[in-house]
Amino acid sequence: DTEVTQTPKHLVMGMTNKKSLKCEQHMGHRAMYWYKQKAKKPPELMFVYSYEKLSINESVPSRFSPECPNSSLLNLHLHALQPEDSALYLCASSHSQGSYYEQYFGPGTRLTVT
Amino acid sequence: ELKVEQNPLFLSMQEGKNYTIYCNYSTTSDRLYWYRQDPGKSLESLFVLLSNGAVKQEGRLMASLDTKARLSTLHITAAVHDLSATYFCAVDHPSQGNLIFGKGTKLSVKP
Numbered sequence: 001d002t003e004v005t006q007t008p009k010h011l012v013m014g015m016t017n018k019k020s021l022k023c024e025q026h027m028g029h030r031a032m033y034w035y036k037q038k039a040k041k042p043p044e045l046m047f048v049y050s051y052e053k054l055s056i057n058e059s060v061p062s063r064f065s066p067e068c069p070n071s072s073l074l075n076l077h078l079h080a081l082q083p084e085d086s087a088l089y090l091c092a093s094s095h096s097q098g099s100y101y102e103q104y105f106g107p108g109t110r111l112t113v114t
Numbered sequence: 115e116l117k118v119e120q121n122p123l124f125l126s127m128q129e130g131k132n133y134t135i136y137c138n139y140s141t142t143s144d145r146l147y148w149y150r151q152d153p154g155k156s157l158e159s160l161f162v163l164l165s166n167g168a169v170k171q172e173g174r175l176m177a178s179l180d181t182k183a184r185l186s187t188l189h190i191t192a193a194v195h196d197l198s199a200t201y202f203c204a205v206d207h208p209s210q211g212n213l214i215f216g217k218g219t220k221l222s223v224k225p
Contacts (some may be wrong), residue, residue, distance in 0.1 A: 042202055042215035085183055099206035108156040
Protein backbone atom coordinates (compact mmCIF):
# COMPACT_ATOMS: atom_id res chain seq x y z
CA ASP A 1 0.00 0.00 0.00
CA THR A 2 1.72 3.18 -1.20
CA GLU A 3 -1.14 5.48 -0.40
CA VAL A 4 -1.27 8.67 1.60
CA THR A 5 -4.81 9.78 2.38
CA GLN A 6 -5.99 13.25 3.33
CA THR A 7 -9.30 14.47 4.68
CA PRO A 8 -11.27 16.47 3.97
CA LYS A 9 -10.83 16.95 0.21
CA HIS A 10 -12.33 20.43 0.38
CA LEU A 11 -12.77 22.81 3.30
CA VAL A 12 -14.38 26.23 3.47
CA MET A 13 -13.93 28.07 6.73
CA GLY A 14 -14.44 31.53 8.15
CA MET A 15 -11.66 33.52 9.72
CA THR A 16 -12.93 32.80 13.23
CA ASN A 17 -13.32 29.05 12.77
CA LYS A 18 -11.14 26.26 14.08
CA LYS A 19 -10.69 23.26 11.83
CA SER A 20 -8.22 20.44 11.30
CA LEU A 21 -6.72 18.71 8.31
CA LYS A 22 -5.85 15.05 8.60
CA CYS A 23 -3.24 12.95 6.85
CA GLU A 24 -2.70 9.21 7.20
CA GLN A 25 -0.26 6.66 5.83
CA HIS A 26 0.25 2.96 6.55
CA MET A 27 3.56 2.43 4.79
CA GLY A 28 5.58 2.47 8.00
CA HIS A 29 7.11 5.80 7.03
CA ARG A 30 8.67 7.77 9.87
CA ALA A 31 8.88 11.17 8.17
CA MET A 32 5.81 13.21 7.30
CA TYR A 33 5.54 16.63 5.67
CA TRP A 34 3.07 19.44 5.18
CA TYR A 35 3.39 21.55 2.04
CA LYS A 36 1.31 24.55 1.04
CA GLN A 37 0.64 25.29 -2.61
CA LYS A 38 -0.87 28.56 -3.73
CA ALA A 39 -2.48 28.81 -7.15
CA LYS A 40 -0.01 28.72 -10.04
CA LYS A 41 2.94 28.27 -7.63
CA PRO A 42 5.05 25.28 -6.64
CA PRO A 43 4.52 23.53 -3.29
CA GLU A 44 6.38 25.09 -0.36
CA LEU A 45 7.39 23.26 2.78
CA MET A 46 5.63 24.12 6.03
CA PHE A 47 6.57 21.41 8.53
CA VAL A 48 8.50 18.16 8.77
CA TYR A 49 7.95 15.51 11.42
CA SER A 50 10.54 12.83 11.99
CA TYR A 51 9.73 9.95 14.31
CA GLU A 52 6.70 11.89 15.57
CA LYS A 53 8.80 14.88 16.58
CA LEU A 54 8.69 18.26 14.87
CA SER A 55 11.92 18.50 12.94
CA ILE A 56 11.43 21.56 10.76
CA ASN A 57 9.10 24.55 11.01
CA GLU A 58 9.61 26.86 8.07
CA SER A 59 8.64 29.99 10.04
CA VAL A 60 4.98 29.21 9.63
CA PRO A 61 2.52 31.54 11.47
CA SER A 62 1.18 30.15 14.73
CA ARG A 63 -2.35 30.04 13.34
CA PHE A 64 -1.15 26.76 11.77
CA SER A 65 -0.45 24.14 14.43
CA PRO A 66 0.82 20.70 13.39
CA GLU A 67 0.44 17.56 15.44
CA CYS A 68 1.72 14.03 14.97
CA PRO A 69 -0.19 11.81 17.42
CA ASN A 70 1.40 8.59 16.13
CA SER A 71 3.61 7.35 13.32
CA SER A 72 0.72 7.00 10.87
CA LEU A 73 -1.13 10.24 11.47
CA LEU A 74 -0.36 13.88 10.86
CA ASN A 75 -2.78 16.68 11.63
CA LEU A 76 -2.75 20.37 10.83
CA HIS A 77 -4.89 22.46 13.18
CA LEU A 78 -6.15 25.74 11.78
CA HIS A 79 -7.31 28.73 13.76
CA ALA A 80 -8.00 32.36 12.88
CA LEU A 81 -6.84 31.95 9.31
CA GLN A 82 -6.69 34.74 6.78
CA PRO A 83 -8.05 34.72 3.22
CA GLU A 84 -4.47 34.57 1.92
CA ASP A 85 -4.14 31.16 3.58
CA SER A 86 -6.47 29.74 0.93
CA ALA A 87 -4.43 27.11 -0.89
CA LEU A 88 -3.97 23.42 -1.59
CA TYR A 89 -2.43 21.70 1.43
CA LEU A 90 -0.42 18.63 0.55
CA CYS A 91 0.76 15.96 2.94
CA ALA A 92 3.64 13.67 2.07
CA SER A 93 5.53 10.87 3.76
CA SER A 94 8.86 9.11 3.29
CA HIS A 95 10.68 6.19 4.86
CA SER A 96 12.86 8.58 6.86
CA GLN A 97 13.83 12.23 6.75
CA GLY A 98 16.75 12.70 4.45
CA SER A 99 17.69 13.14 0.86
CA TYR A 100 17.62 9.49 -0.15
CA TYR A 101 13.99 8.65 0.42
CA GLU A 102 11.24 9.26 -2.09
CA GLN A 103 8.25 11.21 -0.85
CA TYR A 104 4.71 10.04 -1.49
CA PHE A 105 2.06 12.72 -1.75
CA GLY A 106 -1.56 12.62 -0.70
CA PRO A 107 -4.41 14.00 -2.81
CA GLY A 108 -4.44 17.31 -0.94
CA THR A 109 -7.02 19.41 0.86
CA ARG A 110 -8.32 22.46 -0.99
CA LEU A 111 -8.81 25.12 1.68
CA THR A 112 -10.82 28.29 1.15
CA VAL A 113 -10.88 30.94 3.88
CA THR A 114 -13.75 33.39 3.65
CA GLU B 115 20.96 29.58 -1.98
CA LEU B 116 19.18 26.46 -3.15
CA LYS B 117 17.55 27.01 -6.52
CA VAL B 118 15.65 24.93 -9.01
CA GLU B 119 14.96 26.68 -12.28
CA GLN B 120 12.69 25.40 -15.00
CA ASN B 121 12.22 26.69 -18.46
CA PRO B 122 10.10 27.42 -20.21
CA LEU B 123 7.43 28.32 -17.66
CA PHE B 124 4.72 28.21 -20.31
CA LEU B 125 4.68 25.99 -23.34
CA SER B 126 2.03 25.89 -26.01
CA MET B 127 2.52 23.00 -28.40
CA GLN B 128 0.72 21.55 -31.35
CA GLU B 129 -0.25 17.94 -31.29
CA GLY B 130 2.35 15.74 -32.89
CA LYS B 131 5.28 18.05 -32.16
CA ASN B 132 8.31 17.40 -29.96
CA TYR B 133 9.67 19.64 -27.25
CA THR B 134 11.97 19.65 -24.21
CA ILE B 135 11.55 21.15 -20.75
CA TYR B 136 14.74 22.00 -18.89
CA CYS B 137 15.45 21.90 -15.18
CA ASN B 138 18.62 23.39 -13.68
CA TYR B 139 19.41 23.10 -10.00
CA SER B 140 22.05 24.48 -7.68
CA THR B 141 22.40 21.68 -5.09
CA THR B 142 24.77 18.75 -5.27
CA SER B 143 21.86 16.35 -5.35
CA ASP B 144 22.22 13.22 -7.45
CA ARG B 145 18.46 12.59 -7.45
CA LEU B 146 15.83 14.45 -9.34
CA TYR B 147 12.07 14.06 -9.53
CA TRP B 148 9.53 14.96 -12.17
CA TYR B 149 5.86 15.42 -11.27
CA ARG B 150 2.73 16.13 -13.22
CA GLN B 151 -0.10 18.20 -11.75
CA ASP B 152 -3.55 18.59 -13.28
CA PRO B 153 -5.64 21.63 -12.26
CA GLY B 154 -6.96 21.27 -8.71
CA LYS B 155 -5.21 17.93 -8.22
CA SER B 156 -2.23 16.66 -6.28
CA LEU B 157 1.19 15.78 -7.64
CA GLU B 158 1.57 12.64 -9.72
CA SER B 159 5.05 11.16 -9.69
CA LEU B 160 6.37 10.66 -13.22
CA PHE B 161 10.05 9.86 -12.84
CA VAL B 162 12.64 9.45 -10.12
CA LEU B 163 16.13 9.84 -11.55
CA LEU B 164 18.65 8.33 -9.18
CA SER B 165 22.07 8.90 -10.68
CA ASN B 166 24.14 10.67 -13.27
CA GLY B 167 23.24 9.58 -16.77
CA ALA B 168 19.89 8.13 -15.72
CA VAL B 169 17.31 8.03 -18.47
CA LYS B 170 13.73 6.92 -18.01
CA GLN B 171 10.88 6.73 -20.48
CA GLU B 172 7.15 6.33 -20.06
CA GLY B 173 4.99 6.64 -23.12
CA ARG B 174 5.64 9.95 -24.85
CA LEU B 175 7.77 11.32 -21.99
CA MET B 176 11.47 10.74 -21.48
CA ALA B 177 13.52 12.21 -18.63
CA SER B 178 17.29 12.37 -18.25
CA LEU B 179 19.72 13.57 -15.61
CA ASP B 180 23.21 15.04 -15.88
CA THR B 181 24.43 15.62 -12.33
CA LYS B 182 27.70 17.18 -13.46
CA ALA B 183 25.84 19.88 -15.37
CA ARG B 184 23.09 19.89 -12.70
CA LEU B 185 20.58 19.61 -15.49
CA SER B 186 17.59 17.42 -16.15
CA THR B 187 15.43 17.36 -19.25
CA LEU B 188 11.90 16.17 -19.86
CA HIS B 189 11.40 15.41 -23.54
CA ILE B 190 7.95 15.19 -25.04
CA THR B 191 7.55 13.20 -28.22
CA ALA B 192 4.58 13.61 -30.56
CA ALA B 193 2.52 15.54 -28.02
CA VAL B 194 -1.15 14.75 -27.50
CA HIS B 195 -3.82 16.82 -25.76
CA ASP B 196 -3.85 14.49 -22.73
CA LEU B 197 -0.36 15.69 -21.84
CA SER B 198 -1.68 19.18 -21.06
CA ALA B 199 -0.80 19.82 -17.39
CA THR B 200 1.80 21.54 -15.24
CA TYR B 201 5.10 19.72 -14.88
CA PHE B 202 7.38 20.25 -11.89
CA CYS B 203 10.93 19.12 -11.34
CA ALA B 204 12.23 18.85 -7.78
CA VAL B 205 15.38 17.96 -5.88
CA ASP B 206 16.00 16.91 -2.30
CA HIS B 207 17.08 19.54 0.18
CA PRO B 208 20.61 18.34 1.06
CA SER B 209 20.06 18.33 4.82
CA GLN B 210 16.35 18.67 5.54
CA GLY B 211 15.02 15.95 3.29
CA ASN B 212 12.14 17.95 1.90
CA LEU B 213 11.72 18.64 -1.80
CA ILE B 214 12.62 21.91 -3.47
CA PHE B 215 10.48 22.49 -6.52
CA GLY B 216 10.98 24.42 -9.71
CA LYS B 217 8.29 26.94 -10.61
CA GLY B 218 6.62 24.50 -12.95
CA THR B 219 6.04 24.41 -16.70
CA LYS B 220 2.45 24.82 -17.80
CA LEU B 221 2.06 22.75 -20.93
CA SER B 222 -0.85 23.25 -23.28
CA VAL B 223 -1.17 20.92 -26.26
CA LYS B 224 -3.48 22.16 -28.96
CA PRO B 225 -4.93 20.22 -31.89
